[in-house]
Amino acid sequence: MTAFSTHKSLACFGLTALLAITAATAQVASGTTGIDASGNTQREKAACTSGKTQQDKATCLTETRNAAADKRAGKLDNTSAQFAANALKRCDVFKGDDDKAACQARVTGRGKIDGSVAGGGVLREIETVVTAPDATPVTLEPQPQPQPQPQQQ
Numbered sequence: 037m038t039a040f041s042t043h044k045s046l047a048c049f050g051l052t053a054l055l056a057i058t059a060a061t062a063q064v065a066s067g068t069t070g071i072d073a074s075g076n077t078q079r080e081k082a083a084c085t086s087g088k089t090q091q092d093k094a095t096c097l098t099e100t101r102n103a104a105a106d107k108r109a110g111k112l113d114n115t116s117a118q119f120a121a122n123a124l125k126r127c128d129v130f131k132g133d134d135d136k137a138a139c140q141a142r143v144t145g146r147g148k149i150d151g152s153v154a155g156g157g158v159l160r161e162i163e164t165v166v167t168a169p170d171a172t173p174v175t176l177e178p179q180p181q182p183q184p185q186p187q188q189q
Contacts, residue, residue, distance in 0.1 A: 077104045120144075138162050146181075 077100060083089050084096035091099070106112040127139035141147060147162035167174055 134164065138164055 080100045080103075081097065084091075084093055084100060087093070089096045103112060123143040124140060126143060127136050130136040130139050141162045142160040147160060149158060149160050151158045165174070165176055
């Protein structure tokens with residue numbers, strides 16, 4: 037094999053790999069999963085069969101059937117209170133009070149939030165002030181969240 041054909045083969049391989057990665061990224065980042073939070077089983081099944089979800093058809097239909105069965109049995113709780121409780125439970129892995137408090141602040145929406153699920157992930161950031169052990173004690177007051185002003189008519 038000549039050097040020219042080797043370079044040509046590598047270039048073709050590189051182009052093919054780049055196109056495959058671009059197509060996969062576009063498919064994942066397309067946005068909607070086709071499943072909504074309404075609990076409408078018929079719409080969810082239609083999304084599964086049309087291929088609008090990010091799961092294979094069999095898995096999607098199984099998950100839809102399981103969710104419908106849980107809903108009928110009263111096991112499915114889609115209230116925001118349940119979501120908030122689940123989010124706070126994730127912070128139980130932290131043993132230190134400071135780490136746990138920072139986690140709770142992040143999951144309750146304080147701090148900076150960037151990104152999206154469709155884009156690959158949500159990053160939550162909170163700043164923590166740490167003083168040196170021999171420093172004078174400092175008291176920090178949390179800043180209130182700005183409240184939306186009513187619009188004048």
